[in-house]
Amino acid sequence: MYRSPYTKGPVIITQRFGAPGNYAAGKHTGIDLVGQTDKTIVSSINGVVAATVYNDKSYGHYIILKETSTGWTFFYAHLSQINVSAKQTISIGHTIGTEGSTGNSTGSHLHLEVESSDWAYNRNLIDPAAVFDFNKFTNTAMAANLVLWSQDHDSWISQHLMTYLACPGMPYDGWNASKYPAARVFKVGGEAASGTLLLSGSNQEQTAKTVLDWIAKN
Numbered sequence: 001m002y003r004s005p006y007t008k009g010p011v012i013i014t015q016r017f018g019a020p021g022n023y024a025a026g027k028h029t030g031i032d033l034v035g036q037t038d039k040t041i042v043s044s045i046n047g048v049v050a051a052t053v054y055n056d057k058s059y060g061h062y063i064i065l066k067e068t069s070t071g072w073t074f075f076y077a078h079l080s081q082i083n084v085s086a087k088q089t090i091s092i093g094h095t096i097g098t099e100g101s102t103g104n105s106t107g108s109h110l111h112l113e114v115e116s117s118d119w120a121y122n123r124n125l126i127d128p129a130a131v132f133d134f135n136k137f138t139n140t141a142m143a144a145n146l147v148l149w150s151q152d153h154d155s156w157i158s159q160h161l162m163t164y165l166a167c168p169g170m171p172y173d174g175w176n177a178s179k180y181p182a183a184r185v186f187k188v189g190g191e192a193a194s195g196t197l198l199l200s201g202s203n204q205e206q207t208a209k210t211v212l213d214w215i216a217k218n
């Protein structure tokens, strides 16, 4: 298992690998992480910096690291700052950059991808959850609030609630209470679920109204 890309927890997962959505590949090709107390991003591997790139339409400031022992590549995107340069040798724990929201991104997060080869878009992808012990570093402390949406059409009003609470969110079907703990977990849309506070209506508009009413009262 590779070490956390963050120097300290807690870290929340806001989008899992393979989730469907409005992505160029038709699915999410990495995992999204949000550091709750620290935004410093460090190398999980011993290797070399294969590239540092800026692309304002897609991944913003991003870094590709190549692990010496396996030849695997580790891709860190949407960084606000990059602290390394191409061809530089790096070791585990070396600070490489800062979590950010550059490129096509709606909020500060780290988009992390792993490929079992040189990096090529949407090729040889590995689910980061298979090689990082996210349980270990997402469990280090509890987030105050977490918003879950039951279906894609409830995600926009969920974003509104996340902005109001300044908290992360994720699709309900990717959530697991022990993996992504929070003092208060909201479920937007759908049916009641244990461990969550349900904000739902009979349709999309009624769900939105329920959320807005809750915000007005809190």
Ligand SMILES: [Zn+2]
Residues within 6 Å of the ligand: 015, 028, 030, 031, 032, 110, 111, 112
């Ligand atoms: Zn992502």
